[in-house]
Amino acid sequence: MLLRLLATVAGWCSNSNNPPTSLPPKAAAAVMAPPPPTSASAIVAESVSGSHVLTIKGYSRTKSLAGNGESISSSAFTLGGCRWSIHYFPDGRGVKNAGWISLYLHLDHSHGIDASAKFKFSMLDGDGEPVPSFVYVHNGGGIQRFMCNGVSWGCHRFIRSHALEQSPYLRDDCFRIRCDVTVYSEIRREDYATAERLVVVPPSDMHLHLGHLLAGGEGTDVTFEVAGETVAAHSYILAARSPVFMAQLFGPMKEKTMACVRIEDMEARVFRALLHFVYTDSLPDIEHDDDNDYDEEGDVDDKIAVVQHLLVAADRYGLDRLKLLSEHKLCSCIDTSNVGTVLALAEQHGCNGLKKACFKFLMSGSNLKAAVATDGFQHLGDRCPSILRELLSLTSSSSSSLKV
The missing domain is CATH 2.60.210.10 (Apoptosis, Tumor Necrosis Factor Receptor Associated Protein 2; Chain A)
Incomplete structure (x- = not known):
């Protein structure tokens, strides 16, 4: 029966655009109708x-x-x-x-x-x-x-x-x-267009390979001297990721006779964190300063300081995504002891989101009163007087609305 049905359909396909009258209506409908759409997926956390x-x-x-x-x-x-x-x-x-x-x-x-x-x-x-x-x-x-x-x-x-x-x-x-x-393992999604999936395409792991290349040091062709330490890297990768590295390493102003490139005004661990981002497009865990010993509170303060320096470095080398990642991380670390320093940083490097987060924090409860007494806030007036005028305007508006 099945063979006869297939032969009938084959004859129709080769000789006519219409199904033969001898094909039963239900069979004709089954042949002409597209298969019902099916799909399946899985969330895999191994x-x-x-x-x-x-x-x-x-x-x-x-x-x-x-x-x-x-x-x-x-x-x-x-x-x-x-x-x-x-x-x-x-x-x-x-x-x-x-x-x-x-x-x-x-x-x-x-x-x-x-x-x-x-x-x-x-x-x-x-x-x-x-x-x-x-x-x-x-x-x-x-x-x-x-x-x-x-x-x-x-x-x-x-x-x-x-x-x-x-x-x-x-x-x-x-x-x-x-x-x-x-x-x-990394949580992944598996999508199946049909019940049987013949080809499974894994997620990109290019960042892992590039991170391994940086860690292993194979094929490096440029050396940087940073705070007394030397760091090796790959010039073409740096140039592809940063317009500043492109100009520094391949532009008309490059210094061809230099054995290594000297990086001024930056800690070695900050530069290493910057390179980690260049190769992997992600923030690393912040290194401890091995020359010092921290309790938990001091350790947190040290990491916040490194993220601040990383934001400055990102702005310096035209790494916009790294700058935004650092800005986002600092938004969650604002407290009365550092808000003055963070606010000055936001103003100097055009971080509007971070600036708004600082203002929002200062306008909450007694945070402004506590922050004004810190050294960081005292220096804010000297470095960014316009910030104080803007903050004064906000507090005045807030007081007026409360009176109304």
Whole structure:
């Protein structure tokens, strides 16, 4: 029956524009009607979990070998397609954490690939079970983004040295730490035009390859000297992304005899962050200043300062998207201690959105009264007197509307 129907249809297709009268009406309708549209999709959020147990043999010896701020790394282990290691600080990371054991999880940056992960550190007892009183869960159990620039994350103060030495968990000068890690892949959407999809096109990963190229240093042809450090890069990539680099490296004003290009008035870590954006089109995790030790509040202030410098650098090199990303990040970091500095920055570099965010913050509650007493606000009058006149106009208008 089916073969006869197919033969009839084939004959119609080759000899006539109309279906034959011998074809039943329902069959004719089935042949002529287009197939019903079908589609399917999926949201895919995959993860992989694993653990690495680090045994410290000869604890007292590690204390004598590695002083405050010095770390000893574990062997590398692979999870979620990335290589990881644990950095163990026998006498704490930073002066303020002396007398403590610090533990950090480190992503091997040689891959040039970022990763998102949850992790925790646990002291293990004699049976290999976690000790509840000595468990550190990073970021409250939230997901931490590890960037490929070598920044590690972890616990400043896992356990006091004397507490460990008096505990039953240090046996024969040995103790064990377990790091539990869950690595998350990027959330992706899978669209299916039909029930069977023969070709799956993955999302672009060009930024990962370029980030790996920058991290590995292969094929670099230009060197920059920044605050006493040298940084290598690829001139054609820089020129393609920044009109300033184009003029500096290939324009008529280029200095052909220079062995390297000197960058004035910029920190090395700010320039590295700028290069990270040039290659990957994304903001990196802000590096810590290794020469200083910060508590959590100081660490936040330091990162805000770096983002401010990054905004200035973006404006200097004509990187408009980086400038907007920095501006957006600063909008969420405004407080009474920095609003004067941020407002001056917004005025000097034409950041209207950031300027409006500062004004909105100052007009809320008692923020203006608290901000006026800060040094940053005092300098604002000298650097940008027009801002104060504009702010005065706003406060006057607000007071008038309240009276009405």
